[in-house]
Amino acid sequence: MIDCNVLIVGGGLAGLSAAVHLRRAGVEDVMVIERMSGEQYGHYHRTCGEAISDRMLRLSGIEADCAVRRIDEAVITCAGVDISVRVKGQIIDRERLLEAMRTQSGARIVTGSVRSVRRDADGYTVMTGSEEYRCRYLIGADGAFSIVRKSIFGHVPEVRIATVNNIVRGDSDSGTIRFSVSPEYNGLYTWDFPSKDGLRSVGYTIGDDDVEGYVERGIRYIVTSNDRTVVKEDCCIVGDAAILANPLCYGGIGVALLSGRKAAEAIAKNDLGRYQRWARRAPMLDHHYMEAYRTVRAWAPEDYPDAVVPFRRGSSFILLRGAYGMVRRPKWANVYTSIWMGFKFCW
Numbered sequence: 554m555i556d557c558n559v560l561i562v563g564g565g566l567a568g569l570s571a572a573v574h575l576r577r578a579g580v581e582d583v584m585v586i587e588r589m590s591g592e593q594y595g596h597y598h599r600t601c602g603e604a605i606s607d608r609m610l611r612l613s614g615i616e617a618d619c620a621v622r623r624i625d626e627a628v629i630t631c632a633g634v635d636i637s638v639r640v641k642g643q644i645i646d647r648e649r650l651l652e653a654m655r656t657q658s659g660a661r662i663v664t665g666s667v668r669s670v671r672r673d674a675d676g677y678t679v680m681t682g683s684e685e686y687r688c689r690y691l692i693g694a695d696g697a698f699s700i701v702r703k704s705i706f707g708h709v710p711e712v713r714i715a716t717v718n719n720i721v722r723g724d725s726d727s728g729t730i731r732f733s734v735s736p737e738y739n740g741l742y743t744w745d746f747p748s749k750d751g752l753r754s755v756g757y758t759i760g761d762d763d764v765e766g767y768v769e770r771g772i773r774y775i776v777t778s779n780d781r782t783v784v785k786e787d788c789c790i791v792g793d794a795a796i797l798a799n800p801l802c803y804g805g806i807g808v809a810l811l812s813g814r815k816a817a818e819a820i821a822k823n824d825l826g827r828y829q830r831w832a833r834r835a836p837m838l839d840h841h842y843m844e845a846y847r848t849v850r851a852w853a854p855e856d857y858p859d860a861v862v863p864f865r866r867g868s869s870f871i872l873l874r875g876a877y878g879m880v881r882r883p884k885w886a887n888v889y890t891s892i893w894m895g896f897k898f899c900w
């Protein structure tokens with residue numbers, strides 16, 4: 554049996570961010586259990602658009618030289634209309650970021666796949682195939698299918714979207730990330746982001762599209778929900794394990810890093826309730842995003858052209874256009890605001 558003070562299940566962005574901030578706050582005896590290693594781990598974490606806003610990176614407090622491309626515009630194409638949102642962010646080299654966080658955390662990181670988690674009188678017992686761990690605090694950072702969430706919290710994501718991300722050859726010099734919304738994607742969309750070294754990331758929901766000639770392809774799930782229960786006694790969940798990604802823009806990197814930070818700071822103060830209060834109040838986790846998502850998922854084919862009518866004459870001065878849209882199409886007001894806010898503040 555191995556004992557530690559804080560045990561983190563999952564060595565991805567959320568888990569390693571928690572480990573880095575625990576160390577900064579002076580919390581000792583921290584362990585991370587990660588089920589993957591080597592190329593399997595790299596492939597899993599490369600299956601992503603890798604876009605993060607400057608604002609979220611700053612809020613997360615993670616410092617690492619991992620930017621590969623500046624991003625200054627998001628273009629959403631719907632019913633033949635391009636809607637442009639000015640943004641400030643970057644495409645990151647996620648493997649470099651993870652490596653930097655591993656070094657900064659100073660935590661004991663072990664390879665193992667957690668199979669069961671249970672609450673005891675004075676902490677938690679966590680079992681992998683070959684080892685038993687005991688800890689005072691437990692952090693579930695084990696992604697969309699979190700075993701910690703399942704065992705301790707019991708709630709499931711409202712939505713699971715199976716996506717395919719393809720790395721393809723193409724122009725990686727652009728600062729624009731593109732989204733294409735159409736009835737054929739059933740209220741969802743495809744994305745096309747610049748990457749590094751003459752590569753792009755092109756993705757979509759499984760079964761909705763296809764690209765040929767990809768250099769690499771990965772499949773992963775995006776989960777969304779409005780359940781903001783992230784703390785139970787001395788256990789908390791962060792990042793995708795806590796189902797925190799934005800349902801409209803799928804932004805989950807920033808909130809994974811930030812929730813790891815908030816959980817770590819709460820543990821350092823011996824008051825996990827602080828993290829729960831943050832999750833309930835943070836504007837980026839507001840319930841309006843999920844409501845807008847549900848509205849768009851329920852759109853009939855004729856709703857797509859209808860929703861973009863206010864943007865037909867051009868999409869510059871997007872705020873003004875959005876306000877005009879709300880007057881002309883009040884029934885889509887929450888969709889306009891949530892998409893704008895989502896692309897501005899939630900990735």
Ligand SMILES: Cc1cc2nc3c(=O)[nH]c(=O)nc-3n(C[C@H](O)[C@H](O)[C@H](O)COP(=O)(O)OP(=O)(O)OC[C@H]3O[C@@H](n4cnc5c(N)ncnc54)[C@H](O)[C@@H]3O)c2cc1C
Pocket residue numbers: 562563564565566567568586587588589597600601602603604605665666667668694695696697699700716717718756773774775791792793794798803804805806807809900
């Ligand atoms: C195709 C795609 C594109 C995306 N594009 C973007 C984007 O451009 N921008 C953005 O902001 N977000 C994007 N996201 C969302 C973002 O990738 C996730 O929200 C983010 O990875 C969440 O990080 P995490 O650390 O919480 O979880 P994960 O990245 O899933 O990490 C969880 C870790 O836990 C480990 N683990 C799981 N189970 C166990 C277990 N039982 N035992 C031990 N270890 C375990 C896993 O191996 C993994 O390393 C995208 C998601 C997908 C699927």
